[in-house]
């Protein structure tokens with residue numbers, strides 16, 4: 001199975017600094033994010049989304065709000081003939097709860113393996129917009145891609161990161177084109 005792991009906010013949907021997407025009305029796709037998903041879809045790649053949503057346990061929105069966002073997001077993508085998202089995984093815990101699933105920890109990836117069987121992560125990519133995503137990708141042994149459509153805005157910011165992405169692209173569309181061409 002050709003599999004790609006994605007972060008959500010800042011990759012396929014807008015990133016809101018110091019805030020969360022609390023309800024569907026606040027959710028907005030990044031156009032190049034949709035383009036990227038479509039390219040992966042059409043090339044036969046399956047996608048799994050791995051996202052930290054601590055706003056739930058901070059009491060800013062509920063699990064139901066989050067589930068509604070997910071459901072509507074998938075519906076909107078289906079309308080665009082994007083049907084390759086296998087599942088969306090969230091960590092809803094705050095940093096202070098010290099759970100095993102908050103990225104950069106790898107608990108959600110273990111859950112993926114429970115659901116879908118053993119995965120050779122070295123053959124997959126993790127695509128995100130923050131240093132946390134890159135560390136998470138590194139922690140599972142995936143190839144890492146940073147996109148500049150979210151938290152990280154420029155290559156300059158990466159200079160001080162201890163763990164650097166394997167690749168950097170402006171957006172998910174360019175990342176997807178690279179993957180499809182390379183593999």
Ligand SMILES: [Mg+2]
Pocket residue numbers: 007008009010011015128129130150151
């Ligand atoms: Mg993000």
Ligand SMILES: [Zn+2]
Pocket residue numbers: 091092093099100101102
């Ligand atoms: Zn968690």
